[in-house]
Amino acid sequence: MEIGRSVYGSVGSSIVKEARAGENSRTMPNKDVVIVILAAGKGTRLKSSLAKVLHPAGGRSLVEQAVRACAPLKAKEIVAVVGHQAEQVAAAVAPHEVLTVLQHPQNGTGHAMLVAKRALGNAKIAIVLPGDAPLIRTETLKALLATHRLGNAAATILSVVLADPSGYGRIIRKGETQVGAIKEDSQLTPEQRELNEINTSIYCFTLAKLWPALAKVKPNNKHREIYLTDAIAVLASAGETVLAQIAPDAREGLGCNTRADLAEVDRIFRERKREELMAAGVTIQLPETVLIDPDVRAGEDCTLEPGVQLLGSTRLGTRCQVGTGSVLHSAILGDDVTVRAHSLIEESRLENGTIVGPFARLRTGTHLKARARISHSMETKKAIIGEGAKVPHLSYIGDAKLGSKTNIGAGTITCNYDGVHKHETTIGNKVFIGSNSVLVAPVRIGDGAYVAAGSAITENVPADCLGIARGRQSNKKGWAAKKRRELASHQAHAKSARNKPRKAKRRRR
Ligand code: UD1
Numbered sequence: 087m088e089i090g091r092s093v094y095g096s097v098g099s100s101i102v103k104e105a106r107a108g109e110n111s112r113t114m115p116n117k118d119v120v121i122v123i124l125a126a127g128k129g130t131r132l133k134s135s136l137a138k139v140l141h142p143a144g145g146r147s148l149v150e151q152a153v154r155a156c157a158p159l160k161a162k163e164i165v166a167v168v169g170h171q172a173e174q175v176a177a178a179v180a181p182h183e184v185l186t187v188l189q190h191p192q193n194g195t196g197h198a199m200l201v202a203k204r205a206l207g208n209a210k211i212a213i214v215l216p217g218d219a220p221l222i223r224t225e226t227l228k229a230l231l232a233t234h235r236l237g238n239a240a241a242t243i244l245s246v247v248l249a250d251p252s253g254y255g256r257i258i259r260k261g262e263t264q265v266g267a268i269k270e271d272s273q274l275t276p277e278q279r280e281l282n283e284i285n286t287s288i289y290c291f292t293l294a295k296l297w298p299a300l301a302k303v304k305p306n307n308k309h310r311e312i313y314l315t316d317a318i319a320v321l322a323s324a325g326e327t328v329l330a331q332i333a334p335d336a337r338e339g340l341g342c343n344t345r346a347d348l349a350e351v352d353r354i355f356r357e358r359k360r361e362e363l364m365a366a367g368v369t370i371q372l373p374e375t376v377l378i379d380p381d382v383r384a385g386e387d388c389t390l391e392p393g394v395q396l397l398g399s400t401r402l403g404t405r406c407q408v409g410t411g412s413v414l415h416s417a418i419l420g421d422d423v424t425v426r427a428h429s430l431i432e433e434s435r436l437e438n439g440t441i442v443g444p445f446a447r448l449r450t451g452t453h454l455k456a457r458a459r460i461s462h463s464m465e466t467k468k469a470i471i472g473e474g475a476k477v478p479h480l481s482y483i484g485d486a487k488l489g490s491k492t493n494i495g496a497g498t499i500t501c502n503y504d505g506v507h508k509h510e511t512t513i514g515n516k517v518f519i520g521s522n523s524v525l526v527a528p529v530r531i532g533d534g535a536y537v538a539a540g541s542a543i544t545e546n547v548p549a550d551c552l553g554i555a556r557g558r559q560s561n562k563k564g565w566a567a568k569k570r571r572e573l574a575s576h577q578a579h580a581k582s583a584r585n586k587p588r589k590a591k592r593r594r595r
């Protein structure tokens with residue numbers, strides 16, 4: 087991806103560059119439309135060192151969610167107005183086809199639009215979205231644009247009706263279809279406070295009408311900001327058509343101003359994702375306890391038990407069972423894979439019919455070939471476990487390669503680290519490693535070899551050999567019986583000493 091020209095705001099610096107990726111912009115059905123995402127604000131009410139639009143909800147940053155909702159509209163350009171933590175916000179949208187414009191300082195939503203003016207070129211219509219309303223759907227944006235075009239409007243506002251509208255700007259209607267103004271929460275009269283149709287901050291503007299109206303807006307509020315919402319009254323009083331379209335799902339307008347808003351929006355995204363997987367044939371037990379990231383895929387007849395998390399780019403084949411409390415991060419599972427309770431699997435591949443857990447930790451680079459089994463209280467890292475191989479309990483297998491049908495006894499560890507470097511252990515096919523063995527890498531165990539339990543293996547074991555590396559056992563005849571007799575006589579002596587009557591102590595005067 088090439089970082090190209092910068093587009094500056096009125097008081098810009100050169101830190102924010104255009105971020106481009108992909109070639110979608112060449113085939114655009116909405117060539118007269120630009121999309122503007124307002125993402126420069128700090129988000130004071132979140133009380134965070136991270137810019138608001140970078141906070142995640144539903145597994146992606148708020149700003150990325152907004153960009154993804156807009157992308158299918160194939161507008162002429164998607165422009166993000168950035169300011170607070172501009173470079174990080176630009177980086178968050180960089181993988182998408184987004185032009186970033188710097189707003190510094192951030193003097194309000196109307197000011198943000200003015201800063202973006204040059205970047206919007208000769209587009210006729212702008213769809214404007216805040217960076218903090220990530221639940222908006224593409225279909226709703228399409229419908230808003232259609233209403234705007236059909237009504238030949240100067241502005242069309244997406245509104246929603248809320249039982250508790252506090253905090254939001256209210257739609258002040260004049261007549262059935264037309265809007266007279268948007269009034270911010272802080273500016274409402276007691277009667278207007280009763281109005282429950284709110285401004286989502288998502289609009290269509292005919293740009294030729296917006297610019298002169300915005301030029302008339304004054305920073306008449308306690309923050310001394312230029313509000314985009316004030317342009318509505320200017321347009322309406324000039325006799326322009328201003329419409330408001332109520333979104334079909336009120337949740338699409340939810341703005342994330344507080345941590346509680348973020349939690350609610352995240353909950354809704356997660357619910358949508360679970361519904362998508364259930365519709366695709368996945369059983370989810372106690373669904374509200376299961377967390378699934380947006381890019382996760384799962385095949386038919388998979389079962390997710392309560393408290394499961396499927397994160398990152400995790401993929402499940404068909405008929406997989408993921409046990410309660412298990413967390414899979416970017417794991418690739420084939421068909422008929424069983425992950426038993428409380429296992430943690432990161433960036434690993436589990437082929438068909440493999441079984442993992444309970445309480446297993448598979449770290450990055452673990453690859454279980456078909457029907458391999460990693461069971462109780464295990465840790466693996468960069469380990470290839472051969473077809474049908476078994477590592478049943480209490481082992482650490484790191485930087486290792488195991489052949490097919492090999493069996494690793496309980497308590498075996500690969501000693502892969504000498505304090506400076508990592509070394510590899512290679513174990514062949516049909517090898518049997520006795521319990522509690524230490525395999526000090528680099529070391530190779532040949533096909534069909536045995537390692538005696540309790541061995542500390544520091545040298546290669548050739549194929550079909552027995553490797554044994556432990557102290558030789560000797561049995562001492564009669565030793566235990568003699569020991570017991572000695573102990574019994576000590577006990578009898580101590581008892582009789584305790585039972586002897588004590589002489590009365592003389593008192594000293
Ligand atoms: C805004 C609307 C309000 C609406 C609500 C819906 C205004 C004045 N008010 O209020 O009518 O009901 O959204 O959620 O527009 N931003 C900039 N530059 C700035 C200021 C803000 O880019 O100078 C961005 C923010 O990053 C944010 C968006 O604009 O993504 C909205 O700003 P925010 O402060 O959240 O406005 P609200 O108080 O929620």
Ligand code: MG
Nearest residue numbers: 218341342343
């Ligand atoms: Mg907001």
